[in-house]
Amino acid sequence: MTDHQYSKKEIIAKAEKIAEQISETSQVRFYKQAEAKISANKKVQRLVDEIKHYQKESVNxxxxxxxxxxxxxxxxxxxxxxxxxxxxxVQEFKQSQSDVNDFLQLMTKIVSQHVANENDR
Incomplete structure (x- = not known):
């Protein structure tokens, strides 16, 4: 094990590289495709707009x-x-959203555990 101290700039560069790698995973690619389908679907957009309208009305x-x-x-x-x-x-989009969220939570947990383990040494 090396006792290398990373600068803030190095850590940010590594984090950006990891973010790029995560954005290339199958989960994120599938999410982006589902999001594009949602955006292109006129019926979905009409319903979303109607819901927003009624939500504003409900607040009033x-x-x-x-x-x-x-x-x-x-x-x-x-x-x-x-x-x-x-x-x-919409079902496809919600499932892909859940999958990406689970994946990101797992990544966060792994990083947190690693940081905690490093602090225990």
Missing amino acids: LQHFGKTEAYHQNEAVIDRLQAELDAIPV
Whole structure:
């Protein structure tokens, strides 16, 4: 084991290299492809826009104490969200998002453990 001290610049350069390597993994590539499909899908974009509209409306209704209208609005959001979630490309995107998140959490855990182990020496 060498006792080399890395400069901040060297650490950042290594981190950038690791980030580049991670972005080339199959999980991230699949995520990027799924994201592109989502962006290109007009139905998905329409539903997302509608959901955002109703969410803003819900915030206003809640703020002004319009309880009944708020609950009706939330029901519309739930219906639109269910419709969105039923679209296969959305399911694919959510799964790829989960896979990438799990992968990044694993990488973070490995780095944290390595740092902790180095501090114990």
